[in-house]
Amino acid sequence: MHIVVCVKQVPDTKIIKVNPKTNTLDRRGVPAILNPYDGHAVEEAVRIKNKVGGKVSVLSMGPPQATEVIKKSIEIGADAGYLITDRRFAGADTLATSYALYNALKKIAKEEPIDLVLCGLHAIDGDTGQVGPGIARRLNIPPVTKVIKVEEVNVEKKYIKVHRKIEDGYEVIQAQLPCLITVEKEINEISYSPLPNMIKAARYKPVIWSVDDLEGVDISQLGLKGSPTVVGKMWAPKPPEKAKMIEGSSAEQVKQLVSTILAEKSELFQQ
Amino acid sequence: MIEEYRGVWVFIEERQGEIAGVSLELLGAGRALADKLDVPLGGFLLGYNVKNLAQICFEYGADEVYVIDDPILKNYRTEPFMHGVSNLVRKYKPEIILYGATSNGKDLASAIATDLSTGLTADTTMLDIDLENRLFEASRPAFGGNIMATILCKKHRPQMATVRPKVMKALPRQVGRTGTIIEEKLGLEESSIRTKVLEIVRDAKKKANLADAHIIVAGGKGMGSEENFQLLYELADVLGASVGGTRDVVEAGWLDHSLQIGQTGETVSPKIYFAFGISGAIQHVVGMKNSELIIAVNKDPNAPIFNASHYGIVGDAMEILPLLIQEFKAALEKSGGVVEHV
Ligand SMILES: Cc1cc2nc3c(=O)[nH]c(=O)nc-3n(C[C@H](O)[C@H](O)[C@H](O)COP(=O)(O)OP(=O)(O)OC[C@H]3O[C@@H](n4cnc5c(N)ncnc54)[C@H](O)[C@@H]3O)c2cc1C
Ligand SMILES: Cc1cc2nc3c(=O)[nH]c(=O)nc-3n(C[C@H](O)[C@H](O)[C@H](O)COP(=O)(O)OP(=O)(O)OC[C@H]3O[C@@H](n4cnc5c(N)ncnc54)[C@H](O)[C@@H]3O)c2cc1C
Known part of the structure; x- marks a missing residue:
């Protein structure tokens, strides 16, 4: 069983600030981290490997520093890592991103065929959740998004059985392998990394490819050039008007509030 | 040729025989866009025994409803839905498509965007038209809502967006309002589909x-x-x-x-x-x-x-x-x- 997990390096959006004057992001001092969903995807891949045997590889597209998220994945238990890095990948929207990752996956599959691809539900910076289904389409394998549980992986009969979250519950889905799943955070808790993983990670050097290392790539479909979407403008939403404040003692405030609500929303309180 | 693409479409999401609220909201939003562009508003509805829902779409603002009714479409699955919708789009060429940013809406839109090699703006909360350039302006909150970004898709059609539920408003229902139903075949065999929905567990x-x-x-x-x-x-x-x-x-x-x-x-x-x-x-x-x-x-x-x-x-x-x-x-x-x- 060869499982490949796509992992993205993202700024820690919990800390990111927007400069209100220029509407640009202030990335100073904001650490780059492994997209939290992708951490859960690596963990799930490692758990599947521990059950049915095989190998977990991770793949990232990003600047050379994205090596860090590959190391982090090795810590969690991945066996191998690939980084595709090239200026020609830069400025990609989700269509161009899935095209680049797809080409790298094809090359990885040449070395060792892929049975399962895992992605995070979404990346916390771009936050579209569109890359995973895009890769599946390009590889022509079935996608299952929003997976909260992997119930069974059957290597012999080549299928996977998973729970997919929907608005009012979940679906139990069986998909033929190879397929691609995107995972929710609740799928697992990331275990503490054993010492040997940490040591391996610290020394780990991923395989690094540029565009020229990939085969049969149509350059016009990469990066900014290959992106149908463009950001037109950015602006900060106008702050809303201030509330009407109700004054008086607590008892008076409450009385006035209740009569205001009953008057304004009388349709809710009809006879 | 992008000029060939005309009309605004909305993905009509069916859940257990009913239309999801967000689809009605999007018919409201889509109506405004279609009026601005002076084009018809279409809905597309895929499922099994769903044709009767088309009337509801008319009453909420649709002029046309494209229906694919097939047992294979009984439960949502990415591949057959993508197949059906992509074929509709290739044939009828709408310039704008809106999907609810729901589990299935996002899943479907992402697959179709790749299949048709076009742009898709995620989780939008504001929609407008730049009439001068005949461009769809889809805006979304970014970075925790501190900032809004307008995303454009200038050279590819259709221009697509997923839209957050509960942000747009449905029009008041106009009982008796009618429109045109256009039926198409799915043209797939169950045996060619690689996923099965074994069970749906609903949490009351x-x-x-x-x-x-x-x-x-x-x-x-x-x-x-x-x-x-x-x-x-x-x-x-x-x-x-x-x-x-x-x-x-x-x-x-x-x-x-x-x-x-x-x-x-x-x-x-x-x-x-x-x-x-x-x-x-x-x-x-x-x-x-x-x-x-x-x-x-x-x-x-x-x-x-x-x-x-x-x-x-x-x-x-x-x-x-x-x-x-x-x-x-x-x-x-x-x-x-x-x-x-x-
Ligand atoms: C990427 C990102 C995504 C996020 N997503 C969400 C999200 O989806 N939803 C969300 O809610 N937050 C979200 N947050 C967190 C958000 O930024 C705030 O931290 C959070 O909403 C604050 O929660 P709070 O108002 O309960 O707490 P606090 O900010 O701690 O506010 C408590 C308030 O209670 C008042 N107070 C204290 N005692 C009393 C009292 N006795 N009576 C009356 N008032 C009292 C205080 O004056 C204060 O205003 C997100 C943050 C990030 C960075
Ligand atoms: C504010 C903002 C808004 C944007 N809005 C849009 C938009 O509406 N439409 C659009 O097409 N693009 C948009 N983009 C561009 C988009 O963020 C980039 O295309 C990005 O490369 C991938 O999209 P994502 O971050 O949304 O990833 P998601 O689709 O949310 O990522 C899902 C999963 O795909 C995998 N993955 C994603 N990127 C990589 C990577 N580089 N390496 C390895 N695995 C990866 C990971 O497993 C990840 O968990 C936006 C960008 C910004 C900054």
Whole structure:
């Protein structure tokens, strides 16, 4: 069983600030981290490997520093890592991103065929959740998004059985392998990394490819050039008007509030 | 040729024989775009025994409904839905397509965007048309809602967006309004499809969820403790309301994750929204600002929540809540009024 997990390096959006004057992001001092969903995807891949045997590889597209998220994945238990890095990948929207990752996956599959691809539900910076289904389409394998549980992986009969979250519950889905799943955070808790993983990670050097290392790539479909979407403008939403404040003692405030609500929303309180 | 593409389409999402609320909202939003462009508004509806739902789409603003009715489409699955919709788009060439940003809407839109090699803007909350350039302007909150970004798709068609539920408004239903049904075949064999839905487990509790509540009583860290949340449940009981809260409250373990309101939780737009002990961070406000009547109680007169509310009380939630419960109880008993429960 060869499982490949796509992992993205993202700024820690919990800390990111927007400069209100220029509407640009202030990335100073904001650490780059492994997209939290992708951490859960690596963990799930490692758990599947521990059950049915095989190998977990991770793949990232990003600047050379994205090596860090590959190391982090090795810590969690991945066996191998690939980084595709090239200026020609830069400025990609989700269509161009899935095209680049797809080409790298094809090359990885040449070395060792892929049975399962895992992605995070979404990346916390771009936050579209569109890359995973895009890769599946390009590889022509079935996608299952929003997976909260992997119930069974059957290597012999080549299928996977998973729970997919929907608005009012979940679906139990069986998909033929190879397929691609995107995972929710609740799928697992990331275990503490054993010492040997940490040591391996610290020394780990991923395989690094540029565009020229990939085969049969149509350059016009990469990066900014290959992106149908463009950001037109950015602006900060106008702050809303201030509330009407109700004054008086607590008892008076409450009385006035209740009569205001009953008057304004009388349709809710009809006879 | 992108000039060949004309018309605005909406993905009509069917759930257990009914049209999802978000699809009706998008017909409302789509109607405005179509009128601006002076083109028809179409809906597309895939499923099994769903043709009868087309009439409802007409009554909510659609001029045309494209229907693919096939047993294979009984439950949503990416591949057959993508196959059907991509073929419709190739044949009829709409210039804009809107999908609800739901589990299935996002899944389908992402697959189609790749299949048709076109742009897709995610989780939008504002839609408009640049008439001069005949371009669709789809805007989305970015970076926790601190900033809005307008995304354009200039050279590819259709221009597509997923739209957050509860942000757009459905038009009032015009009973008897009609339109054209256009039927197409799916043209797939079950044996060619690589996924099966074995079972659907529905959580009845979740069904009566926040998104459908008429009144929401929400609490933040200022409630002080999980025990104090009891007061919110009491008020909710009197009003037939649902209880929700902020992310900090969910992280503290006072409330289930499914009840979180905001950027990374539910988007809600009830008729009345109460915010007790909520500071009003932008990430919370983006999830509730479309509520019809917003009331905030906070002990800090400068709390940002007051800038996102219609009425405010500066005070201690622990003091206000018991009085409010009492006052509502008395008022509703006197009027014999009943609250419409969800
Ligand atoms: C504010 C903002 C808004 C944007 N809006 C849009 C938009 O509406 N439409 C659009 O097409 N693009 C948009 N983009 C561009 C988009 O963020 C990039 O295309 C990005 O490369 C991938 O999209 P994502 O971050 O949304 O990833 P998602 O689709 O959310 O990522 C899902 C999963 O795909 C995998 N993955 C994603 N990127 C990589 C990577 N580089 N390496 C390895 N695995 C990866 C990971 O497993 C990840 O968990 C936007 C960008 C910004 C900054
Ligand atoms: C990427 C990102 C996504 C996020 N997504 C969400 C989201 O989806 N939803 C969300 O809610 N948050 C979200 N947040 C977190 C958000 O930024 C705030 O931290 C959070 O909303 C604050 O919660 P709070 O108002 O309960 O707590 P606090 O900010 O701690 O506010 C408590 C308030 O209670 C008041 N108070 C204290 N005691 C009393 C009393 N006795 N009576 C009355 N008032 C009192 C205080 O004056 C204060 O205003 C997100 C943050 C990030 C970075």
